[in-house]
Amino acid sequence: MCKNKETRRGCDQIVTDYENDNASVAEVFEIYKIDSEDLYNSFFRINERKKLKNFSVKNTQNGYILEVPFVGSSLGKFKNLFETAIQKAWSNGQQKVTLRYVENNDDPKLVISDAFTSVFKLDKVGQTILNFEERDINGEKSAVSDTMAHEFGHILGFPDCYVEFYDSSEQAYVYYILAENDIMCASKGIVGPSHFSEIKRVYRMSEN
Template identity: 30%
Template sequence: MRIALKTIFLGMLLLALAACGRKVNPEAGGAFESDSLSYLQLENQCARNQIVQEPVTREIAYMYADFQARFPMAFFSIPERFYDYKIPLIINVDDMEKKLAQLKAKALDEAMLSKNLSGLAIDLFYLYQHSMRYEGQKCQFGMLMKKQFNDTRPYLEMKDYCREKDCSPKIIDALTGSQAQFVQERVVKMCRSFDPSNTNCQAQYNVQSKNRKVSTLLSHYQKRFEKERYDKLFVLRDSHLKFQCEQNEAQVVTMNLKVLSNGWDTEKLGRMLSYVSQMWTRGSFKLAIEIVEEKGSDVIEIIPTNGGISYVPDEDNTQVYLSQSLDAITQKKVLAHEFGHVLGFPDCYTEFYDGQKSDLVYYEISAEDTNIMCSLKSGVSVPDNYLQMLREKSCVFN
């Protein structure tokens, strides 16, 4: 049902929105600029037409398109939302249905709508983005279920606990009540990362608890999880590519990459690649990117896609699928992130599918983290040690 708003109110509302620092991104050709999108919305490896959409996602898409058409200025600039391991984003069909029903009720309340159109637009924007992510990942829920064992929350929660409380063996082994339960749950979850058998992990804990040696088990799984799970989020993959490099007299190393023109507008492609080069250049390391006309085994191909998805296939790190539905500024950031995959770095955000609860779970490691492989929020950059790893492990010198 369409909502009738008085013309004078709508005019005042749009003027107020324009006067509140909301701006059009000129580089995007008039598109609305948003710093709010994370890799959650912008990076995945599923084509949305492979599986029939949930009815609720079609309803959300209709409401979103309808509101965008009627109240475009309400979507002029969307504030950033952040999801970390303490408050992760959890997407499932039931929650989407409940949130859609709530937004529909608000949209039918003309008095409420007149007071908080911007707030409704923000909630609708994120509900739409989350529903598209859910649909975009459905075809790989099986693979994402396996990634549940990479859930870093028990490890990070235990680290937080030990920063606030005494985790010496004597104290841990004597814990009772809720604190003992807290430690037990996290030890068992870290164990399950390596042994899916909950029974076996629980049995290990029970034995060590009876012998008052929980601290030994905790220390074992903390160290193992850190080495085999957490630390690997921030280093080059074992199968990373290597590239031609050269070093000048000032000890500056230049890594040379080639990118296929592939029908792109040369000026646009050049601007995007210049941003990528700047992002991955600092100090004694420089990334140089040359646009070439002929394909080769060492040539990177940027393939435009019409959907909202951007990704580098695991099986071929010389291909970058780049969404064309993004504004120019966001697209450059996404491309810089995807080149991180080309160079061999994994994502350092966490996403998995909980099959028992039918939840798609996503979170970033830290609100303070500005690693471009972990987040797309404002101020992201490439860590210095990433450039050092490239210099030491990915260069082939003639």
């Protein structure tokens, strides 16, 4: 209900403005409720306009399998660590991630390169480029695995579900986590049923 960028007094002023116009606090709440709910939920949804091509979900007797095309040679020294991190985080009893290795052609696929930390982008033919810095790979394995699993979520289209802003009244940057147990919000978060539901909603489903 606060329109201001700061966290103090601005809320009081906004509510007072509406009360002067004979609107109750409950009415003010209802005015903002719908938009605020939609905004909050958007932090946990895949943006369909940014949906990656050539990814699919297969419904098999062993559960749902998410198939991601990969240039296997691009993994290099990251291969074992990346595979383990992704399969551990993004698989459970009924859902599984499969990395399908393909040739280095112009079809959309995932490519790993050694550059900047935790950066991914789409190139002109729709390739997904995921970059990791050397020091990350040589660092603590658990932290690296968490980063890889988080960035894989971005590859699938999930946004970060945390907010960063500068609080001028406190003269400090605020890092606000929307859900502490969500892998896209916090470093020790996990992949939950809602992630798989969203993947199945957005990506095409095929029977195997």
